[in-house]
Amino acid sequence: MANIDHILEDSFKADWGPSVAYMLRVCGDISLAEECVQSAFEAAFKAWKENIPDNTGAWIRKAARNRFIDSARANKMHSTVHEMIKQTSNDNDIANETSVLDDELSLMFLCCHPAISPQDQVILVLRLIGGLKPYEIGKAFDHHVEAIRSRLLRAKRKMKAAKISTTLPHVEDLSRRVQQVLAAIYLIYNEGYRASRNATQQRADLALEAISLAARFCRYMPRLAEAHGLMALILLSEARRPARFNDKMLIPLEEQIRDLWDRDLIKAGLFHVQNAQNINAVSKLDAGIYLLQAVIAAHHSTSIEFSQTNWSEITICYDQLLKLHSSEMFALNRIAAASYINDTKLNYAALDDWELLNGEKAQSCAMRADIARRDGDINHARVFYDKAVLLEPDEGVKRFLQSRIDELSS
Amino acid sequence: MLYNFFLVAEPNTGPEPGSDAFVTYMRAYRTFNEETNAAGVFVAGEAVEAADTATTLEKQGDEIQYHDGPFAELKEQISGWYVVNCENLEEALKWAAKVPLVAYGFGRVEVRPVMDVSKMLEL
Numbered sequence: 165m166a167n168i169d170h171i172l173e174d175s176f177k178a179d180w181g182p183s184v185a186y187m188l189r190v191c192g193d194i195s196l197a198e199e200c201v202q203s204a205f206e207a208a209f210k211a212w213k214e215n216i217p218d219n220t221g222a223w224i225r226k227a228a229r230n231r232f233i234d235s236a237r238a239n240k241m242h243s244t245v246h247e248m249i250k251q252t253s254n255d256n257d258i259a260n261e262t263s264v265l266d267d268e269l270s271l272m273f274l275c276c277h278p279a280i281s282p283q284d285q286v287i288l289v290l291r292l293i294g295g296l297k298p299y300e301i302g303k304a305f306d307h308h309v310e311a312i313r314s315r316l317l318r319a320k321r322k323m324k325a326a327k328i329s330t331t332l333p334h335v336e337d338l339s340r341r342v343q344q345v346l347a348a349i350y351l352i353y354n355e356g357y358r359a360s361r362n363a364t365q366q367r368a369d370l371a372l373e374a375i376s377l378a379a380r381f382c383r384y385m386p387r388l389a390e391a392h393g394l395m396a397l398i399l400l401s402e403a404r405r406p407a408r409f410n411d412k413m414l415i416p417l418e419e420q421i422r423d424l425w426d427r428d429l430i431k432a433g434l435f436h437v438q439n440a441q442n443i444n445a446v447s448k449l450d451a452g453i454y455l456l457q458a459v460i461a462a463h464h465s466t467s468i469e470f471s472q473t474n475w476s477e478i479t480i481c482y483d484q485l486l487k488l489h490s491s492e493m494f495a496l497n498r499i500a501a502a503s504y505i506n507d508t509k510l511n512y513a514a515l516d517d518w519e520l521l522n523g524e525k526a527q528s529c530a531m532r533a534d535i536a537r538r539d540g541d542i543n544h545a546r547v548f549y550d551k552a553v554l555l556e557p558d559e560g561v562k563r564f565l566q567s568r569i570d571e572l573s574s
Numbered sequence: 575m576l577y578n579f580f581l582v583a584e585p586n587t588g589p590e591p592g593s594d595a596f597v598t599y600m601r602a603y604r605t606f607n608e609e610t611n612a613a614g615v616f617v618a619g620e621a622v623e624a625a626d627t628a629t630t631l632e633k634q635g636d637e638i639q640y641h642d643g644p645f646a647e648l649k650e651q652i653s654g655w656y657v658v659n660c661e662n663l664e665e666a667l668k669w670a671a672k673v674p675l676v677a678y679g680f681g682r683v684e685v686r687p688v689m690d691v692s693k694m695l696e697l
Contacts, residue, residue, distance in 0.1 A: 279663055326687045327575050329662040337664075 168212055175220040176205060180295035181380075183224045185267035188274075188330055190253050191232050194320050198292065200235075204228040222259035229253065268293065269384040270332050276345040277328050284319045285348045286355065291316055293380075294373050304370050305355060342385070346394050346454060349377045353398050357405075371402055382436070389447075392440035393455030399433035400461035402426070413563040418470045430465045437462050456485045475504040492522045500531055508539045526555035530565060542572055576617065576688035577666040579673060581654040583681025585624055602674035610658060615669060619656035653681065657688065 180201065187197035204227035208220075217223040229249065236245035257263040275288035290296045290304075298316060302309040322328070333341040356370020378395040385391050407424035408415055440455045451459065460481045467473045482498035485491075495518055503511045512532070519528050533548035546569065553565045589595035603621075610616035625644040632639050644651060653675070660666040666685055675681040 277663075279667070326577075326685075327662045329664045334664070 168216070171212065171216055171220070172205070172209060175208070175224065176295055177376075179221040179224045180205075181271065181293035182221055182264045182268045183228055184292050185271035186225050186253075186258065186264065187228050187232065188271060189267050190229060190249060192248075192330065194274075194292070194323055194330075196232070196235075197228075200228040200231040203231050207231075219259050221264065225258040229258070265384055266332070268380070270330060272345055272381070272384070273333055273341055274323065274328060274330050276341070276348045277323075278341075278344060279326065279328060280319055280322065282348065282351060284315055285344070286351050287312060287315055288319055289348055289377065290352065290370075290373065293377065296373070342388065342390070345381065346390060349374055349381065350394060350398070350454070352377065353401070357401070371398075371405070374398055375402065387443060389440040389443040389449065390452040390454050392436040392443065393452055393458050396433045396436035396440065396458035397454050397461060399429050399436065400458060400465050403429035403433060403465060404461075409560060412560055413567065414558075414560040416564065417464060422469065425465065433458065433465065434462055451484065453485060453488050456481050456488070473504070475501050479505065492518070493527075495522075496527055496531065503531070503535055508535060511535050524551075524555075526552050526557070526561075529555060530561075533565075533568070537568070537572070546572055575660060575662065575666075577658050577660055577663075577670075578686050578688050579619075579656040579658065579670055580652055580684040580686070581621075581656075581673065581675050581681060582650045582684060583653045583675060584650050588678075588680045599674060599678060599680075602678065606672055606674060609672070610656075610669060615658045615660060615665075617657040617659050619654065621654035622652060625651040650681070663687075 183201045183204065184194075184197050187200050188194055191197055191200070201224065204224045207227050208224060233245055233249070271292060272289070275292055276285045280288065287301055290301050291298070296304075298312040299309040301307075302312045305312075352370050353374035356374060375395075375398055378391070378398055382388075382391045382395050403426040404420065406426065407420035407422070437455070437458050440451070440458070443449075444451060444455070460478050463474050463478050463481075478501040479498060482494055482501055485494045486498060499511065499514045499518060502514065506514075512535070515528055515532050515535075519525075522528070529548045529552035533545045533552060536542075536544035536548065549565055549569045549572070553562055553569070556562050556565060589599050607616060607619070628644040630641040630643060630645050632641065656673070658666060658669055660669065663685070670676065670683045670685050673683050676683050
């Protein structure tokens with residue numbers, strides 16, 4: 165059987181998370197759940213050469229459960245385990261889609277529990293749901309594999325020792341817990357994005373992992389607008405990635421070659437924006453922070469050229485975002501969007517106000533320089549590009565700022 | 575499952591003793607104790623005097639040394655503790671959020687599972 169490796173690989177991608185989640189419900193111990201599923205895949209490697217099962221996930225879960233029973237037999241805890249299994253699982257639920265989804269959703273909430281730090285939530289999600297190995301996670305985040313291993317161990321130990329609930333959150337906690345899951349997925353996307361920019365070597369593609377996680381979350385909670393909002397935001401950001409860098413230099417939106425944008429991803433992103441808006445319309449809800457950011461990305465993605473950008477709509481989105489979440493980056497981006505509508509004096513005044521609150525930062529200097537450049541005030545622009553280069557920590561952005569300085573000098 | 579709450583706060587952050595606010599604050603503790611009792615969650619708990627009343631002991635060589643003061647000179651001090659019996663961490667965190675020290679914003683509560691020492695003794 166030539167394609168057994170592919171089938172195993174596909175099965176691992178699709179079945180690892182649900183199987184760990186199922187085993188967690190059966191045995192109540194996350195490390196043991198992981199071990200049982202791991203050995204189920206090892207067994208599959210041999211068994212599937214003879215006969216490939218129709219439902220690979222059900223096969224893995226059954227094998228993992230048998231592994232659990234075997235280990236209990238070795239520990240002379242056989243009868244206890246049989247009683248446990250009778251209470252938690254029957255032969256139907258290993259193949260039942262709803263039950264599998266429920267298990268995996270519970271595991272997602274467990275990984276993103278507020279008692280676990282956001283950084284560790286990300287690692288847990290990638291390991292327990294994504295099935296990434298510690299060395300792959302280490303590579304993606306540019307951390308040593310041992311550091312990842314010990315953080316995983318500590319987090320799992322805390323789950324067990326502090327008895328973090330492995331079931332779905334209570335209704336009254338749900339909206340807060342959902343936010344935490346969405347934030348973890350978005351963090352995975354952003355971390356992957358950051359890492360891939362500064363990459364000197366091949367790294368695991370966290371962007372794809374984040375897309376897959378967001379897609380799963382949309383499946384778990386199809387009536388949750390923000391799940392679709394996050395999915396849309398990630399897809400639309402990812403669509404522009406091919407145009408965003410040239411030889412490790414950041415290319416601003418203004419100068420990106422729009423033909424490089426991935427039209428399929430944009431289409432998929434717009435579909436999820438529409439989904440989210442429909443859900444909100446039915447339940448008479450306002451857009452959340454992910455949907456609003458996705459809508460902004462959608463405005464950019466659908467305008468034929470930079471000069472056609474609908475800045476007034478984008479400014480309104482930023483106003484709404486700032487009402488939900490006062491972030492200095494949202495505030496600065498609002499000034500940037502409004503700068504294409506307002507006159508120069510007003511723009512400088514807005515930047516003055518921003519810097520009064522947040523201090524003079526690389527981004528605010530770069531924006532001041534850009535406003536001056538567009539206004540034809542070359543001296544002013546030079547001064548602030550020079551300042552921005554000094555303050556900017558990111559190499560890719562630095563290169564872009566330097567290219568602006570070079571342009572102004574010639 | 576038992577959980578320990580460490581109540582930690584900077585000294586003198588609560589309301590002035592004798593003030594109306596102080597009475598309200600103390601009543602909040604009484605209510606908390608009654609509620610945890612009624613829910614069958616309360617196991618034990620006490621407030622402790624300020625850290626300048628502490629004596630710390632340590633064996634050095636063969637002798638016990640006494641130190642006049644807390645184990646560490648920190649900005650925050652332990653001002654009390656509870657032991658509660660809860661189903662899981664979520665339930666414990668819910669009760670911890672109701673501890674007046676947290677609910678009134680005067681300090682922090684650290685929640686830690688109580689170690690099951692009996693399991694270790696069986697070894």
